[in-house]
Amino acid sequence: MPFLKNLGVEFAVEIGSGSGVVITALASFLACACFATDINPEACQATAETAVLNGRKVDCVNMDLLGAFRNRLFDVLLFNPPYVVTDPCEVVGNGLNRAWAGGFHGRQVTDKVLSTLDLLLSEKGVCYMVLLKENNIQEIQRFMNENNFKSDVILERKLRGEHLYVVKFSRIL
């Protein structure tokens, strides 16, 4: 958190903001412009309402990932992706299944973001992502390293039979 204060964040975004509690918390903590996207229209509504109820400003847009944003805007990107290992054919539509269905290795959605991270983050930008042990963190770290990003596990927690990590990705300068 002190790290983020020092980073000098202008634009922060959460992909898949769902209820909106995460980005609203960030908006309470940093004096920056906060944005959110979700593929589910009801989640977008919920995010907007949560922000307003807490007296925060979060501009929410219904879209797939960050596909409709210009490149390299964001200094902070948060994503708690649908990471559950499922049949790839479950990763369809824009309903509630999109909250968890992660397809093959639970990586179908995650990989789309990570493989384009260079185009999503500003020069100083960092990404925080929730990952599951089954997502194969080592392989992700290796792949990101090849793409000039370092990966740091900043939190590890076992919860209701899920082994979760929060991984921070930042550019290797």
Add this chain to the structure above:
Amino acid sequence: MKLLTHNMLTSKCMKAVTVGYPLAINASDVRVSEVDFNPDFIAKIIPKVDWAVLWNAAESIGQLEGLPKEIVENYENDQDFLKKAHHVLLEVDVINGELICPETGRKFPINNGIPNLLLNEDEV
């Protein structure tokens, strides 16, 4: 949708679209609400904003309120300019209307302040 957000959105993800920027705005309901003015923050984001796009967007929905067409010199210290920029970037909200792709004319609805830029499978 704030005009700051509009400044950041494109329809580039559509097949057959090369730039998809800027999206035109067709607003049926615009709301202006007061937001705390933080001049340092506004000064920091101005270099990240496409000013011409912001100006045209504000003009197209009748919300210029004296916004200069060009960024003024030494804007960091120009409270009046920063205040006007603040107003247009953060205080003007398009609640209902649509965004329009400049290349294909595809319309994206804005309902309840939330633009819907989801694409159909045959559009990507």
